[in-house]
Amino acid sequence: MHNNVTTRFTILVADDHQDILDFLADDLGEHYDVVKANNGQEVLDFIVTQHVDLIVSDIMMPYVDGYELCTRLKENLSYSHIPFIMLTAKNNLQSKIEGLKYGADAYIEKPFSPSFLQAQIDSLLRNRQHVREHYSKSPLVPLNSIALNKADQAFLEKLNTLIIENISEQGLCVDMLADHMHMSRPTLYRKIKGISNLSPNELINITRLKKAADLLIEGELKIYEISTTVGFNSSSHFTRNFQKQFGVSPKEYADSKVK
Template identity: 55%
Template sequence: MEKNIDVAITESQLEEQRPVVLLVDDSEEILDFIADDLQEKYVVLTARNGTEALEILSREIVQLVVSDLMMPGMDGYELCERIKSGIEFSHIPVVLLTAKDTLQSKIRGLELGADVYVEKPFSPEFLQVQIASLIKNRNKIKAYFADSPLIHIKSIGYTKADELFLGKLQDTIHLNLDNPDLDVDTLAEQLNMSRPTLYRKIKSISDMSPHELINIARLKRGAELLNEGLLKIYEVAEMVGYRSQTQFGRNFVKQFGMSPTDYLKRL
């Protein structure tokens, strides 16, 4: 019995580790064709039009959208514009699929914020490479931000809307850094966002929970203060919301691979 439980847990964890890709096309045949090719590496969600796609995005954490251009109702152009122009989804890469091969069609898609433009007919391998490249590059940026003490949170923004949101998010966290109990509810209230929306945005853009991002913001601000060289480590720990220097030091090592003391020596 225990063995079965362990297997179930492992499969669940593997499922969570796979990026989530949303496919949008009014052709069920094309949806099935692309989904069948992607499902080994990705969790695949499907929608038949732009309206249905936005409904899915509002309740799921999605890493990338692949959308056809020509669909009844909300087409791929409008869907791309809706994704890229608002704070809630602007961080999500968009791949547009189209049978139109005119230069003007490509320019319009790119102007609306599309990350990649793929012409039909396309090879499944080509689409796979485009998707993998976009997700890999985003993951590299997220990892660099998380591992580097002085890299600003805006570095993980992909659009102007993202940068504005992340700047406001960091300012809000910094204003509350001396509060050891700062949580997502406080952030959501001060940012005038619902808790689920804020959670999805932070999780998708950074691969972290709001709690983890708050902790990294504390540590990065601590690194900035240490870099200035005017305060003792225990003073920095208190200023960024830690109840003890020991806790601050332990988390600093875990995040950046060095203790605050070693960090000061490197400076």
């Protein structure tokens, strides 16, 4: 993965052994911005206000251990999308099953090679990027395709329905979505950004364009009618947006789909 300055991911590492923490932070720091935590409670306190792309956590920690941390993150809609790698000294099958049961995305036994951890992190982040890009560039791929678990799938389906129900409204905005989703505006913003790498307004725009793609395939409305239906103030504005997002004009797209 190309990690230049503009795309450095933030990795939060939690372990109650300071030497392990320093070692991991030092090693991962070449590729990522690393934040250190000594226990699960510090992780929970940090992510309330700060964006994190992935969490690496030991199991055995005071206050809030790795199992409880993972459970609390995966059960909380604000954080359920954050990939979670569990580290453990236990090497029996039962503890692996436990880790996955709690919702961990990957499981690594100590001792491990730093390059193996790096590969796991890379894999999780790259897969996530591919899924997001496929959604953004493909007119017919649904929003819930970017969900990596059931909680996120339910969230995205509710969000998508809400946007579709109000799609002809040019004034459809984050405040209205936050109100209907029963989330604060900052929480909704962080959740949408974390799960899709889009701002809420970008997500609304793409949802409008995807709905337009459906209508173009149906072939019953003219382009200017579709433009109004999905909430654009002019068909030229709509056409420019569609071309920029999907790489083809609405007319070319409709023509390519004619049976």
